[in-house]
Amino acid sequence: MPSGLAFLLLPFSWLYAGVLAVRNWLYDMGWKRPATFAVPLINVGNLRVGGTGKTPHVTWLVEELLRRGHRPAVLSRGYGRRTRGPRLAGPADSASTVGDEPWQYFQQFSARQVPVAVAEDRRLGVAQLLHAHPALTVIVLDDAYQHRAVQPTLNVLLTEWARPFYQDWVLPAGRLRESRRGAWRADLIIVTKCPPGLSAAAQAAVAQRLGRYGRPTSPVVFSAYEYARPRALADATGESRAEPAAPPARTPAPGPALLLTGIAQPGPLREYLESQGYTIQHHACFADHYAFQPADLAALRANWQPGWPIFTTEKDATRLQAPELRAERDQLPFYTIPVRVAFLDNGAATLRQLLPGAPTPGN
Structure with a gap:
């Protein structure tokens, strides 16, 4: 059971969960019908609010679909954008017009016609x-x-190794968007951000607990993060830039560093950087999707010393590209840390078996 304030909020959680349960029941019974389309829809989602690793898993899926010869697209809500309604991302857009995650997808895949x-x-x-x-x-x-207004062909549910949904509660007592029973809709459950050497016994124990809520026929697989070498922000964005006060080295040497994040779960990135020999002297930690302001970078600069790299995520980098930040940004040596998904054991093969096959010639 939750403790403290969360315990007092339980009645509100039950009310919220009840409303969602009625809505889901209407869909399950056919009283409300989701829209279907001529092409397969692969959904990547979660029960918990934020931080389960959707973006790198979507990236993995798009790359795999491209490898199979598909012509994929990505559709997101565009959380945090300043626009409304349906919008196709284009070169004139930005994180402010389509959202930080969609803009990251656009920068990653536009050259490949996604x-x-x-x-x-x-x-x-x-x-x-x-x-x-x-x-x-x-x-x-x-x-x-x-x-639920659209019917996915494949429903992929993510849950974090450190915060599995079966240990959480519905909002506002916890962080779940709906009750744990929502896992029944999943065709596949991925336990994300696992230790790379997670034992088979530990995987089996978690899979057993998840099986209490998911369908017996839905596999459970496990994934970990792989971090690539730091990349200078100017290289990642392709922007021209004025000569900075401190030109970034191509590969910053281990030692003192700063960290700037506006994501739900920055802990794994910080742990990785520390494991690589960086000492985080200051971590400017903001809420997920936070729109950085010039004053934030000025405050960051006050904690910086020449020679120290400043690390951030690819997602945060999309918001650092805002024109109003350029004067402050170009005076600091920012680096992004690309993150990709690595499945444990036969997880990748299990997921590949559920994906649509190669398109027929002429499609």
């Missing part, structure tokens, strides 16, 4: 994508697990 769109109503977003790109063969839905 459309990215945002829409609060996923039905409108899918329709817009198919109208603008009729040759699409699959659409990856980023964070649409609770968006």
Whole structure:
């Protein structure tokens, strides 16, 4: 049971969970019907608010679909953007117009002709994508697990190793968007951010507990993060820049460093940097999707000394590209740490078996 204030909030959690349970029941019984489309929809979502690793898993899926010869697209809600309604991402957009995660997808995949769109109503977003790109063969839905108005072909549910949903409670007593029973809709459950050497016995124990809520036929697989070498922010964005006060080295040497994050779970990145020999002298930690301000970078600079690298995430880097930040940003040696997914044991093979096969010639 939750303790302290969370315990007092339990009645509100039960009320919230009850409302969602009624809505889900209406869909399950067919009283409300989700929209279906001519192309497969692969949803990557979670039960918990933020921080389960959706972005790198969506990236893995898009890369795998491209490898198979598909013409994929990505559709997201576009959380934190200053626009509304369906919108196709284009070169003139930014994190402020489409959201930080969709803008990250656009920067990663636009050269490979992968459309990215945002829409609060996923039905409108899918329709817009198919109208603008009729040759699409699959659409990856980023964070649409609770968006029952569309019917995914494959429902992938993520839960963190350190914070599995079976140890959490529905909002506001906990961080779950709906009750644990929502896991029944999952076709596959991925336990994310696992220790790379997680034993088979530990995996089996977690899979057994997850099995109490998921379907018996839904596999449980495990994934870990792999971090790539630091990349200078100017190289990652492709921007031209004025000569900085402290030009960044291509590979910063271990030693003192700063960290700037605006993500839900910055702990794993900090732990990784410390394991690589960096001593984090100051961590400017902001809420998920936080829009950085010039004053934030000025405060960061006050804690910085020449020769110290400043690390951030690829997602945060999309918001650091805002024009109003350029004067402060270009005076500091920012580096992004690319993160990718590595599945444990046969997890990747299990997921690949559930993906749509290669498209037929002419599609």
